[in-house]
Amino acid sequence: AQSVTQPDIHITVSEGASLELRCNYSYGATPYLFWYVQSPGQGLQLLLKYFSGDTLVQGIKGFEAEFKRSQSSFNLRKPSVHWSDAAEYFCAVGPRGYQKVTFGTGTKLQVIP
Amino acid sequence: DAGVTQSPTHLIKTRGQQVTLRCSPKSGHDTVSWYQQALGQGPQFIFQYYEEEERQRGNFPDRFSGHQFPNYSSELNVNALLLGDSALYLCASSNGQSDEQYFGPGTRLTVT
Numbered sequence: 001a002q003s004v005t006q007p008d009i010h011i012t013v014s015e016g017a018s019l020e021l022r023c024n025y026s027y028g029a030t031p032y033l034f035w036y037v038q039s040p041g042q043g044l045q046l047l048l049k050y051f052s053g054d055t056l057v058q059g060i061k062g063f064e065a066e067f068k069r070s071q072s073s074f075n076l077r078k079p080s081v082h083w084s085d086a087a088e089y090f091c092a093v094g095p096r097g098y099q100k101v102t103f104g105t106g107t108k109l110q111v112i113p
Numbered sequence: 114d115a116g117v118t119q120s121p122t123h124l125i126k127t128r129g130q131q132v133t134l135r136c137s138p139k140s141g142h143d144t145v146s147w148y149q150q151a152l153g154q155g156p157q158f159i160f161q162y163y164e165e166e167e168r169q170r171g172n173f174p175d176r177f178s179g180h181q182f183p184n185y186s187s188e189l190n191v192n193a194l195l196l197g198d199s200a201l202y203l204c205a206s207s208n209g210q211s212d213e214q215y216f217g218p219g220t221r222l223t224v225t
Contacts, residue, residue: 004155036216043117043203043216044156090155097207099169101146101214103155 002027004091006104013081014112021076021107023091033074034092034101035065044090050074051096061085086111115140117206117217125223126194134189134220138206144168145187146214147179148203156203162187191222199224 003026013019025031032051036044048059055067065076074091088108094101118137126132138145144163148156158171162181176192185206191198201221207214 041218043218044205045216046213049213092155097144099146099161100158100171102158103148105153105155 002102004104006107008107010108012110019078019081023074025093031093035076036090037087039087083111119217123221131192136204137186139215142206142208144207146205147189150201194224
């Protein structure tokens with residue numbers, strides 16, 4: 001069975017500091033991996049996705065993620081956080097075609113001045 | 114270009130009632146997936162519709178059913194509502210040519 005673990009429920013960072021959100025997955029085949037962001041009262045917005053190729057993936061809003069097959073990880077990073085990045089972030093795994101995508105429980109990011 | 118739209122925005126129902134939620138996919142998309150997001154949780158996959166057929170289903174009881182229309186819009190029906198069905202219901206659309214799934218803003222269902 002596929003699963004996603006986001007070990008950090010809540011993270012607080014100072015504006016301008018770097019950020020890394022952790023994600024570990026379990027998947028029986030080649031995984032398709034995603035990071036989504038959800039602002040309060042909003043739907044989910046795709047930040048980036050990994051299907052194949054270069055294991056360092058660039059996304060929107062200055063985010064990037066690195067796929068490490070040996071560690072079953074797909075951590076999200078940003079070099080300098082802005083106050084507008086405060087939101088909840090979800091890692092997800094699934095097959096191509098978006099059938100039965102499995103989400104983690106999310107990491108809530110708080111940004112302090 | 115309108116993205117994924119969902120209606121209604123909010124809904125309050127009583128235990129045992131039935132509810133229908135609606136979703137219109139992004140223009141050019143032919144596949145609709147439904148997710149349930151309970152408070153403090155990540156979205157859980159309910160099912161996916163393609164060519165008016167249910168293509169995949171998550172671990173949800175038969176009380177959850179759906180439909181897709183020829184214009185690709187979709188409905189999610191939940192019968193015999195339970196308090197535990199209170200959640201944000203998200204619709205997402207995609208197609209075979211693009212590698213992106215777009216989500217709607219969701220319908221907040223409260224069961225009392």
